[in-house]
Amino acid sequence: MSAPHDDDDAAQQRETDRRLTELEIKASFSEDLIDHLNAAIVRQQQQIDLLTRELMHLREQVPSDSAGTPRSLRDELPPHY
Template sequence: MDETQDRVAHRLRELEIKASYTEDLLDQLNLLVYQQQQQIDSLLRQIRQLREQSPDAGAGTPRNLRDELPPHY
């Protein structure tokens, strides 16, 4: 009976260790997702600002790439 209790205790310790590592990994992943969302929000703000600075920002018409060709073409 003592051997069975030792096995159960050992298995329980192993599960507690795995749970601890899993919890730590989950915390790290949550932090990473939070940081990525902050970067996405920042990039969206920058895009919005660039669109507002564009000369044809309010026109709503697609740009013609031929208008942007250098003069030597």
């Protein structure tokens, strides 16, 4: 027959194993979350870079002499008005 001390050690070992398994599961989920967040940041940075290039391109298209003057909405009416 086993001694009570051996039963306590076995129960403590099972508890330690359970806690270790839970920590490994949490670490795995955390790593997956970090990977997803990193991918989202990469996509967002690519979008920011694209939008920055588009904005620079649009600014190059605006005539430099009209940059300081406010534009009238009447200037933008279609010709049939």
